[in-house]
Amino acid sequence: MGRAADLIRELKSKGYKITRQREAILKVLSSDECRLVTAQQIYEEVSKATPGTNFSTVYRNLEVLTQENIVQKIEINRDAAYYELAPDRDHHHHHLICKRCGSIKTTDFCPFEAMKDEDGFTPVEHRFEVYGYCKNCKQ
Ligand SMILES: [Zn+2]
Ligand SMILES: [Zn+2]
Numbered sequence: 001m002g003r004a005a006d007l008i009r010e011l012k013s014k015g016y017k018i019t020r021q022r023e024a025i026l027k028v029l030s031s032d033e034c035r036l037v038t039a040q041q042i043y044e045e046v047s048k049a050t051p052g053t054n055f056s057t058v059y060r061n062l063e064v065l066t067q068e069n070i071v072q073k074i075e076i077n078r079d080a081a082y083y084e085l086a087p088d089r090d091h092h093h094h095h096l097i098c099k100r101c102g103s104i105k106t107t108d109f110c111p112f113e114a115m116k117d118e119d120g121f122t123p124v125e126h127r128f129e130v131y132g133y134c135k136n137c138k139q
Contacts, residue, residue: 003085004030007070014068022061024049029071029085036074036082036095036104076104076129098134105134 004026008018016022024046028037043058062083065071072086076097082104087093093106112126 007085010070011065011068016064016068019061020050021046021053021057022065024053025058025061025065026070026085029083036084038080038082042083074129094128094130096130096132096134098137099131100133100137103134103136 004023007026007030008023011022012018025042027049028042028045039055039059039062042062043053043055046058047053062071062073066073066083069086071083074082074084074095076082076095080102092110093108094110096105096107098104107130111128112123115123
Protein backbone atom coordinates (compact mmCIF):
# COMPACT_ATOMS: atom_id res chain seq x y z
CA MET A 1 0.00 0.00 0.00
CA GLY A 2 3.02 2.29 -0.16
CA ARG A 3 1.94 3.93 -3.37
CA ALA A 4 -1.61 4.63 -2.16
CA ALA A 5 -0.26 6.31 1.00
CA ASP A 6 2.04 8.53 -1.07
CA LEU A 7 -0.81 9.56 -3.35
CA ILE A 8 -3.06 10.36 -0.41
CA ARG A 9 -0.32 12.60 0.97
CA GLU A 10 0.01 14.27 -2.43
CA LEU A 11 -3.73 14.95 -2.63
CA LYS A 12 -3.74 16.40 0.87
CA SER A 13 -0.89 18.73 0.00
CA LYS A 14 -2.97 20.00 -2.91
CA GLY A 15 -5.76 20.88 -0.52
CA TYR A 16 -8.10 17.97 -1.21
CA LYS A 17 -10.10 16.35 1.52
CA ILE A 18 -9.41 12.66 1.84
CA THR A 19 -12.74 10.92 1.89
CA ARG A 20 -13.10 7.21 2.54
CA GLN A 21 -14.15 6.77 -1.09
CA ARG A 22 -11.08 8.53 -2.40
CA GLU A 23 -8.87 6.42 -0.22
CA ALA A 24 -10.66 3.24 -1.31
CA ILE A 25 -10.32 4.15 -5.01
CA LEU A 26 -6.59 4.69 -4.65
CA LYS A 27 -6.24 1.40 -2.81
CA VAL A 28 -8.07 -0.45 -5.58
CA LEU A 29 -5.86 1.12 -8.23
CA SER A 30 -2.61 0.54 -6.39
CA SER A 31 -3.36 -3.07 -5.46
CA ASP A 32 -2.17 -4.22 -8.87
CA GLU A 33 -0.46 -1.60 -10.96
CA CYS A 34 -0.48 -3.72 -14.07
CA ARG A 35 -4.23 -4.00 -14.16
CA LEU A 36 -6.57 -1.72 -16.02
CA VAL A 37 -9.97 -1.39 -14.41
CA THR A 38 -13.21 0.16 -15.55
CA ALA A 39 -15.17 2.66 -13.46
CA GLN A 40 -17.73 -0.09 -12.86
CA GLN A 41 -15.12 -2.49 -11.47
CA ILE A 42 -13.70 0.23 -9.23
CA TYR A 43 -17.20 1.03 -8.04
CA GLU A 44 -17.83 -2.61 -7.14
CA GLU A 45 -14.64 -2.86 -5.10
CA VAL A 46 -15.10 0.51 -3.42
CA SER A 47 -18.66 -0.49 -2.44
CA LYS A 48 -17.26 -3.44 -0.52
CA ALA A 49 -14.96 -1.16 1.49
CA THR A 50 -17.47 1.66 1.91
CA PRO A 51 -21.03 0.33 1.62
CA GLY A 52 -23.59 2.82 0.41
CA THR A 53 -21.25 4.52 -2.06
CA ASN A 54 -22.97 5.34 -5.31
CA PHE A 55 -21.56 5.06 -8.79
CA SER A 56 -21.64 8.78 -9.54
CA THR A 57 -19.50 9.52 -6.47
CA VAL A 58 -16.88 7.06 -7.67
CA TYR A 59 -17.05 8.46 -11.19
CA ARG A 60 -16.69 12.07 -10.03
CA ASN A 61 -13.73 11.14 -7.85
CA LEU A 62 -12.07 9.41 -10.78
CA GLU A 63 -12.48 12.58 -12.84
CA VAL A 64 -10.84 14.67 -10.10
CA LEU A 65 -7.97 12.20 -9.74
CA THR A 66 -7.50 12.19 -13.50
CA GLN A 67 -7.40 15.99 -13.59
CA GLU A 68 -4.75 15.95 -10.89
CA ASN A 69 -2.69 13.46 -12.90
CA ILE A 70 -2.86 10.91 -10.16
CA VAL A 71 -4.94 8.57 -12.23
CA GLN A 72 -4.72 8.04 -15.95
CA LYS A 73 -7.75 7.32 -18.10
CA ILE A 74 -7.17 5.13 -21.12
CA GLU A 75 -9.74 4.93 -23.83
CA ILE A 76 -9.55 1.83 -25.93
CA ASN A 77 -11.56 1.28 -29.08
CA ARG A 78 -13.72 4.28 -28.18
CA ASP A 79 -16.21 2.13 -26.30
CA ALA A 80 -14.35 1.39 -23.10
CA ALA A 81 -12.52 3.60 -20.66
CA TYR A 82 -10.07 2.09 -18.23
CA TYR A 83 -8.27 3.60 -15.30
CA GLU A 84 -4.88 3.02 -13.79
CA LEU A 85 -2.48 4.96 -11.62
CA ALA A 86 -0.60 7.55 -13.61
CA PRO A 87 2.97 6.47 -14.26
CA ASP A 88 5.55 7.85 -11.89
CA ARG A 89 8.63 9.62 -13.14
CA ASP A 90 10.92 6.60 -13.15
CA HIS A 91 8.69 3.96 -14.53
CA HIS A 92 5.88 3.64 -16.98
CA HIS A 93 4.52 0.99 -19.28
CA HIS A 94 2.46 0.65 -22.41
CA HIS A 95 -0.43 -1.60 -23.35
CA LEU A 96 -0.85 -4.55 -25.66
CA ILE A 97 -4.51 -4.96 -26.50
CA CYS A 98 -6.07 -8.08 -28.00
CA LYS A 99 -8.49 -7.19 -30.77
CA ARG A 100 -10.42 -10.39 -30.29
CA CYS A 101 -10.91 -10.97 -26.55
CA GLY A 102 -10.03 -7.49 -25.35
CA SER A 103 -7.42 -8.65 -22.86
CA ILE A 104 -4.81 -6.06 -22.02
CA LYS A 105 -1.21 -6.73 -21.13
CA THR A 106 1.47 -4.26 -20.24
CA THR A 107 4.90 -3.94 -21.79
CA ASP A 108 8.00 -2.09 -20.71
CA PHE A 109 8.96 -1.54 -24.32
CA CYS A 110 8.86 2.14 -25.16
CA PRO A 111 9.61 3.51 -28.62
CA PHE A 112 9.87 6.94 -27.07
CA GLU A 113 13.25 6.14 -25.58
CA ALA A 114 14.72 5.96 -29.06
CA MET A 115 13.55 9.47 -29.84
CA LYS A 116 16.46 11.85 -29.63
CA ASP A 117 16.53 15.59 -29.87
CA GLU A 118 13.79 16.53 -32.29
CA ASP A 119 14.66 20.03 -33.43
CA GLY A 120 14.24 21.67 -30.04
CA PHE A 121 10.88 20.09 -29.33
CA THR A 122 10.30 19.28 -25.66
CA PRO A 123 7.96 16.32 -25.22
CA VAL A 124 5.95 16.18 -22.00
CA GLU A 125 3.79 13.12 -22.53
CA HIS A 126 3.24 10.35 -25.01
CA ARG A 127 0.86 7.51 -25.70
CA PHE A 128 1.59 4.16 -27.26
CA GLU A 129 -0.91 1.35 -27.54
CA VAL A 130 -0.38 -1.79 -29.57
CA TYR A 131 -3.29 -3.78 -31.01
CA GLY A 132 -2.99 -7.41 -32.03
CA TYR A 133 -3.93 -10.92 -30.98
CA CYS A 134 -3.01 -12.55 -27.71
CA LYS A 135 -1.51 -16.01 -27.32
CA ASN A 136 -4.92 -17.60 -26.73
CA CYS A 137 -6.58 -15.92 -29.69
CA LYS A 138 -3.82 -16.56 -32.19
CA GLN A 139 -4.72 -20.19 -32.93
ZN1 LIG B 1 -7.19 -12.48 -26.95
ZN1 LIG C 1 6.76 5.19 -23.14
